[in-house]
Amino acid sequence: xxxxxxxxxxxxxxxxxxxxxxxxxxxxxxxxxxxxxxxxxxxxxxxxxxxxxxxxxxxxxxxxxxxxxxxxxxxxxxxxxxxxxxxxxxxxxxxxxxxxxxxxxxxxxxxxxxxxxxxxxxxxxxxxxxxxxxxxxxxxxxxxxxxxxxxxxxxxxxxxxxxxxxxxxxxxxxxxxxxxxxxxxxxxxxxxxxxxxxxxxxxxxxxxxxxxxxxxxxxxxxxxxxxxxxxxxxxxxxxxxxxxxxxxxxxxxxxxxxxxxxxxxxxxxxxxx
Amino acid sequence: xxxxxxxxxxxxxxxxxxxxxxxxxxxxxxxxxxxxxxxxxxxxxxxxxxxxxxxxxxxxxxxxxxxxxxxxxxxxxxxxxxxxxxxxxxxxxxxxxxxxxxxxxxxxxxxxxxxxxxxxxxxxxxxxxxxxxxxxxxxxxxxxxxxxxxxxxxxxxxxxxxxxxxxxxxxxxxxxxxxxxxxxxxxxxxxxxxxxxxxxxxxxxxxxxxxxxxxxxxxxx
Amino acid sequence: xxxxxxxxxxxxxxxxxxxxxxxxxxxxxxxxxxxxxxxxxxxxxxxxxxxxxxxxxxxxxxxxxxxxxxxxxxxxxxxxxxxxxxxxxxxxxxxxxxxxxxxxxxxxxxxxxxxxxxxxxxxxxxxxxxxxxxxxxxxxxxxxxxxxxxxxxxxxxxxxxxxxxxxxxxxxxxxxxxxxxxxxxxxxxxxxxxxxxxxxxxxxxxxxxxxxxxxxxxxxxx
Numbered sequence: 001x002x003x004x005x006x007x008x009x010x011x012x013x014x015x016x017x018x019x020x021x022x023x024x025x026x027x028x029x030x031x032x033x034x035x036x037x038x039x040x041x042x043x044x045x046x047x048x049x050x051x052x053x054x055x056x057x058x059x060x061x062x063x064x065x066x067x068x069x070x071x072x073x074x075x076x077x078x079x080x081x082x083x084x085x086x087x088x089x090x091x092x093x094x095x096x097x098x099x100x101x102x103x104x105x106x107x108x109x110x111x112x113x114x115x116x117x118x119x120x121x122x123x124x125x126x127x128x129x130x131x132x133x134x135x136x137x138x139x140x141x142x143x144x145x146x147x148x149x150x151x152x153x154x155x156x157x158x159x160x161x162x163x164x165x166x167x168x169x170x171x172x173x174x175x176x177x178x179x180x181x182x183x184x185x186x187x188x189x190x191x192x193x194x195x196x197x198x199x200x201x202x203x204x205x206x207x208x209x210x211x212x213x214x215x216x217x218x219x220x221x222x223x224x225x226x227x228x229x230x231x232x233x234x235x236x237x238x239x240x241x242x243x244x245x246x247x248x249x250x251x252x253x254x255x256x257x258x259x260x261x262x263x264x265x266x267x268x269x270x271x272x273x
Numbered sequence: 274x275x276x277x278x279x280x281x282x283x284x285x286x287x288x289x290x291x292x293x294x295x296x297x298x299x300x301x302x303x304x305x306x307x308x309x310x311x312x313x314x315x316x317x318x319x320x321x322x323x324x325x326x327x328x329x330x331x332x333x334x335x336x337x338x339x340x341x342x343x344x345x346x347x348x349x350x351x352x353x354x355x356x357x358x359x360x361x362x363x364x365x366x367x368x369x370x371x372x373x374x375x376x377x378x379x380x381x382x383x384x385x386x387x388x389x390x391x392x393x394x395x396x397x398x399x400x401x402x403x404x405x406x407x408x409x410x411x412x413x414x415x416x417x418x419x420x421x422x423x424x425x426x427x428x429x430x431x432x433x434x435x436x437x438x439x440x441x442x443x444x445x446x447x448x449x450x451x452x453x454x455x456x457x458x459x460x461x462x463x464x465x466x467x468x469x470x471x472x473x474x475x476x477x478x479x480x481x482x483x484x485x486x487x488x489x490x491x492x493x494x
Numbered sequence: 495x496x497x498x499x500x501x502x503x504x505x506x507x508x509x510x511x512x513x514x515x516x517x518x519x520x521x522x523x524x525x526x527x528x529x530x531x532x533x534x535x536x537x538x539x540x541x542x543x544x545x546x547x548x549x550x551x552x553x554x555x556x557x558x559x560x561x562x563x564x565x566x567x568x569x570x571x572x573x574x575x576x577x578x579x580x581x582x583x584x585x586x587x588x589x590x591x592x593x594x595x596x597x598x599x600x601x602x603x604x605x606x607x608x609x610x611x612x613x614x615x616x617x618x619x620x621x622x623x624x625x626x627x628x629x630x631x632x633x634x635x636x637x638x639x640x641x642x643x644x645x646x647x648x649x650x651x652x653x654x655x656x657x658x659x660x661x662x663x664x665x666x667x668x669x670x671x672x673x674x675x676x677x678x679x680x681x682x683x684x685x686x687x688x689x690x691x692x693x694x695x696x697x698x699x700x701x702x703x704x705x706x707x708x709x710x711x712x713x714x715x716x
Contacts, residue, residue: 069615105621116616120634120713129630130620162714182620336699337691340656340667345688348680352497426559433561437660444564457571465560465568472559 009076011088018081020045020218021066021186027074028061035061037242038075045185048212048219050229050250053239054265059222062239063188066220067110068101079107080185106134109184113191115171117163123150123174124159127181135182142181149177153207169200173207180211187211189221193228201225208232226269230254238262279459283450290446291467297364297432297442298471302425304368305375312372313379314405327376334373339431342366347438363435363442371428378424382417383409415487422480426472433468443467503682506673510686513669518694520586520665521652527591528651529644532598539603557596563657565589570661586658594651598644605640606632638710645702649695656687666690 009024019042028036036058043049051059064070066077068084076093077084086093087100096104117126127146131137137145150156153173163171172192179187189208193201205228211217212232223229229236230250237247238259246259257263274282315327334342343366347359357365386409394404436445447460454460538550557565570585580588609632617627656667670683 067615067619069618102621102623105618108619110615110619112612112615112619114610114612116610116612118613118616118631118635122714130622133626133630134621134623164714179619332696333688333692336653336695337688338653338656338667340659341684341688341691344667344670344680345684348674349684352681430559430561433563434657437563444561447564448567451567451571455575457568457575461564461568461571464564465556468560468564469556473555 007092009083009086009093011083011091011093013078013081017045019043019078020047020080021220022078023062023075024078025075026065026072026077028058028065028070029073035242036065039243041237041244043186043218043220045218046216048221048232048234050233050236051220051222051239052224052226052229052236052265053245057239058242059239060190063110063190063220063222066186067108067188068105079104106182107185108188109179109182109186110188110190111172111175111179111192113194115163115168115175115195117171117175117178119163122160122162123155123166123177126163126174127178130178130182145181146177149180150174152180152210153177154203167200168196169203172196172204176204176207176211180215184217186218186220189219189223191222191224193223193225205232224269226254226266238265240265274454274456274459276459279454279456280463283446283454283460286446286450287443287463287467290441290443290464291471293441294429294432294443294468295471297360297367297435297440298425298429301364301367301371301428301432304364305372305424305428308369308372309375309379312376313383316376316380317383331373331376334370335377339366339370340434340437342370343434343438359435359438359440362438363432363440367428367431367435371424371431374427375421375424378417378420379413382413385416386412411487411491415484415491418480418484418487422477422484425476425480429472429476430468498681499679502677502679503686506683507686509669509673510666510683510690513664513666514690514694516663517652517655517665520583520590520655520658520663521648523587524590524594524655525648525651527587528594528598528647531591531595533602535595535599536602536606539599540606554596554599557593558600562590562593562654563660565593566657566661582658582662585661586663590651590654590658593654594647597647597650601640601643601647602636604643605636608639609635634713638706638713641702641706641709645699645706648702649699652695652698653691 013019013022021041021043023039023041026036026039027034039058039062041062051062053059061070065072066079066084072085076086082104083093083096084101084104085096087096088094117123118129121129124143124146127149128139128142131142131145132139135142147156147159150159153176155170155173155177158166158170158174163174166174176192192208193204196204205225208221208228209232212219221229221233233250235247236250236253238245238253238257238261240261246253246257246262253262254266257266280287312327312330315323316331318324318327343362346357346366347362350357350362390408390412391404394408399407432442433444436442436448439445443464447464451457451460535550535554539547541547566586566589569589570580570582573580573585613631613635614627617631622631655663655665658665659668659671662668666687670687673683674680
């Protein structure tokens with residue numbers, strides 16, 4: 001990535017209010033396959049944005065780039081006004097070093113499709129690992145925080161269980177508590193209900209509803225649960241072929257989709273149900 | 274003495290030693306394969322006596338050192354009236370040792386052939402022997418070929434020990450050369466390289482080739 | 495046919511048992527070297543520097559493809575040619591430690607690769623440092639699948655210690671050879687050596703299997 005290409009990007013986002021997350025002309029490709037094509041997307045502080053779309057449309061990649069699990073090939077991502085993937089060096093942006101990445105990552109939390117709990121730690125230990133060893137909290141503080149969060153997700157009584165003893169829905173709830181324990185400003189939910197049996201999906205979506213109601217978090221979610229997306233989102237983005245085909249409030253997008261591809265996708269999903 | 278002079282002077286001996294190593298490896302490998310198949314299948318026999326014999330053989334040969342087995346076969350067996358010439362003692366020891374390890378591979382591979390295959394063969398009213406030879410073993414061979422590749426490299430390396438009972442293999446020759454010239458880096462270094470070439474550029478490609486043939490035969494290529 | 499002499503057996507047994515101590519010491523020291531060096535080899539293959547990865551990879555292949563007994567001779571005799579004199583013990587420990595480090599690095603590599611990618615991603619999402627990720631998240635999960643291999647090579651190194659006799663390390667085989675050449679009796683010493691090896695390696699192998707189950711349970715991964 002050359003500095004020349006980045007010269008058009010500001011070192012810091014100005015204005016009021018500054019978006020919590022901002023993708024500026026972000027491109028991602030694997031070899032010749034373009035997954036995301038010059039994506040522009042702003043998410044305001046406290047906003048809940050849901051990404052829907054057919055598989056292979058690049059929606060999960062958006063989250064993974066924001067968590068720095070994927071590198072980007074062009075453009076800049078800003079979080080809280082600062083560049084995430086890059087850092088200022090003099091008057092230009094250069095690719096971020098590890099120190100910058102670690103500082104920026106502290107603003108972001110993520111929940112995964114397959115939970116990715118640490119199998120050799122109990123639910124409580126999973127939730128304490130980051131606070132103690134990354135944030136530097138005392139064991140006591142971390143424990144209190146973890147217990148509080150486990151109670152919030154309804155897992156207080158299972159706190160000493162290892163993940164192998166928990167159902168998928170329970171594991172996902174612990175994973176949400178674990179991510180929340182880091183006090184992120186932005187939470188990412190990557191198909192958190194896709195690996196779950198239908199009867200336990202509700203327990204996870206209820207926890208997310210609770211988060212939306214009780215915490216002032218910025219959230220970005222990829223999901224296949226259209227009903228849930230409709231209820232909970234401030235804005236829905238329909239991805240197709242690596243770009244945002246259409247976006248709007250849930251009422252607009254689900255009630256009155258304008259683009260043909262959106263209509264096709266939504267009717268195909270409806271038929272599947 | 275330059276390395277080329279060294280090779281000029283001792284090349285013949287190193288070459289003849291290499292040849293002995295190759296022949297030993299081939300003979301020991303054949304013996305190991307036969308023993309492994311026999312002992313591996315005996316391990317699964319319904320008769321407890323047959324099973325016991327195989328188990329004792331496998332545990333003894335896997336539980337002690339190849340060097341101990343080699344010395345025992347060469348120095349102790351003659352006391353029981355069984356005398357091997359040293360070359361024979363060498364490949365028998367190596368073959369029996371690696372055969373014990375191979376037996377476990379055979380057993381594991383046979384057990385990992387899906388149960389449905391046994392049942393299908395039974396449903397066709399095949400005899401137990403037919404079931405094994407026509408249906409199970411061909412599939413088991415494909416499963417066990419990759420680990421056998423590693424085992425044969427162990428076997429090639431194991432043959433180096435026969436130098437200690439004075440079989441004139443590669444190891445023996447370079448040890449002799451080192452004894453008279455004290456050119457340890459040249460003599461032992463050359464042998465290391467030759468063993469490496471045999472293992473990496475002959476044995477491994479050969480096993481890959483066998484794997485491909487077997488895959489084609491079983492229609493999985 | 496059975497020309498076994500019990501009086502001779504009792505006479506040589508203390509000497510052989512004393513040598514067993516050396517055998518166990520050699521196996522233990524060699525294994526300690528191999529465990530640590532093997533981890534270094536495995537981690538070196540995960541660095542982003544391609545040249546390091548390739549060199550380490552090829553070195554491991556080379557060590558694994560060549561006979562240990564030859565490596566022992568090489569380490570012991572090549573030093574003096576260049577003015578470095580190593581004691582039999584030092585040379586033996588270097589050779590056997592290096593040899594098994596190559597094998598163990600493959601065990602570790604398999605273990606590390608068996609940890610799902612999602613675990614790395616979860617560690618990143620919690621912002622754990624690389625060191626913390628390895629020691630607290632990845633290695634504890636890589637360990638249980640590595641234990642069987644590590645145990646096999648512990649028994650393996652023990653069974654390979656007789657090769658150290660060729661450069662004069664006074665372990666079991668060396669002592670049995672000495673007894674044989676002093677008394678011209680081979681039946682008892684070589685048979686006893688075999689029995690001693692069996693009596694140690696079989697229970698050890700069984701113990702390792704129990705330990706493996708225990709660790710899995712301890713880590714809550716049954």
